[in-house]
Amino acid sequence: MSGQVPPLAVSGVGFAFPGRQVLADVSFEVAAGEFVAILGPSGGGKSTLLRLIAGLLPPSAGEVKVAGERVRGPRRDVGMVFQKPTLLPWRTALDNVLLPAGFRRGASKAEVARAEELMVAVGLPDAAGLYPAELSGGMAQRVGLARMLLHDPDLLLLDEPFAALDAMTRERMALVLQDLWLARPRAAVFVTHSIPEALLLADRVLVLSGRPARIQADWRVELPRPRLTETMAGPEFNQLALALRRVFDEVAA
16 A cells, blocks of 8 residues: 555454344455455345445444544545435435535535536436436436535445346446546445456455355456446456356355
């Protein structure tokens, strides 16, 4: 890390529910501008780890630091997207983006302008006045991405944001996310069950074991950016996917 304070440092983190150990001695760092994907068995603690980083849960052991400060609750410099976009159905798409600012009524002119710019950036320039019931699943997740970016956080947390989408929409959304990240690279942690999705987006892939989850592998993805649909059809991508699949299968067995 060259002596710099990393945007995220997870040190010896454990977490347990009553009678059930979920995470054990998880440690890793994410550098500025680094995109890290987390793979692991279903129900293995990946989402729990993200909630610990976000300050939504306290660790049972160890500590999480964001920008050198111990996490004790949600922070403005951390943005998060959940598995479902959780949009308020009685608010327009633009107001849902402005939720962290208190909707349009409570938002500053600069925040409204920022939200409108983000609607364009995520490919929804004409959807500001639509309500969630009028949005497709992919459109709703684009609104969720825009909301995460409203206050320009330095750390992005994404908990399987595209898992409920069909395969083609999921791929398009991964490319949208890559474009947003390339426009302003920042530390990002992305939870996914998809090996191709992890390789398409990440600089590093962490593979978690089954419960209690520990880091079993830390892979660096040496593929040039931007990564495109054609990248996924290339021999290097497929060789990496096969090798990572073997690691994942050993962990999930």
